[in-house]
Amino acid sequence: MIVSIGTKNPAKIKAVEHAFMEVLKNKTFLSFDVPSGVSEQPFSDEETIKGAVNRAEWAKERGKADIGIGLEGGVVKSDLGLFLCNWGALSDGTAAPIIAGGARILLPDEVGKRVLDGEELGHVMDDFCQAKDIRKSQGAVGIFSDGLVTRDAMFHHIMKLLIGQYLYKQKS
Numbered sequence: 001m002i003v004s005i006g007t008k009n010p011a012k013i014k015a016v017e018h019a020f021m022e023v024l025k026n027k028t029f030l031s032f033d034v035p036s037g038v039s040e041q042p043f044s045d046e047e048t049i050k051g052a053v054n055r056a057e058w059a060k061e062r063g064k065a066d067i068g069i070g071l072e073g074g075v076v077k078s079d080l081g082l083f084l085c086n087w088g089a090l091s092d093g094t095a096a097p098i099i100a101g102g103a104r105i106l107l108p109d110e111v112g113k114r115v116l117d118g119e120e121l122g123h124v125m126d127d128f129c130q131a132k133d134i135r136k137s138q139g140a141v142g143i144f145s146d147g148l149v150t151r152d153a154m155f156h157h158i159m160k161l162l163i164g165q166y167l168y169k170q171k172s
């Protein structure tokens, strides 16, 4: 069975591969840098979900795969400030794609304000941490949870929710 992943980001790929290998053996993994079809910095749950679904569908098609996976990060405005949000989608070509959301945390005001002013979170985080490509390693969630929940661990949980729903659907 071929699983095609709609990203080249190693934190996302690691999460997908590990989650599948835990429950379903004998998978072949492909990954493609597909477009999300939404803005580089999604600003709502709806837009972030749309990005994840687009990535899943394009990845499936691009890899001529049995399953396409899309993972997308975004932010959500609230009265308390800007929350980090993350969504995943699994497309097996039948009916609507399966979706699942990840844990969310409030971004510190100095980070949230820069994102609200139009900067991409990825750039703000690199500047904030004086590091390169935080989004490809522990991510904002890893930094602000003191390394306890890294970006790939957060996406790994989303992947288990996607694969679990997929397996449940196969049985019913």
Ligand SMILES: O=P(O)(O)OP(=O)(O)OP(=O)(O)OC[C@H]1O[C@@H](n2cnc3c(O)ncnc32)[C@H](O)[C@@H]1O
Pocket: 006, 007, 008, 009, 012, 040, 041, 042, 071, 072, 073, 074, 120, 121, 122, 123, 125, 134, 135, 136, 138, 139, 140, 141, 142, 151
């Ligand atoms: O290569 P792709 O798959 O596009 O991976 P990405 O790291 O750019 O991640 P997303 O497109 O899913 O995320 C949308 C934006 O939010 C940023 N972002 C989301 N979550 C983040 C995190 O945990 N740490 C740093 N930046 C994050 C990211 O850099 C993008 O600017």
Ligand SMILES: [Mg+2]
Pocket: 040
């Ligand atoms: Mg991106």
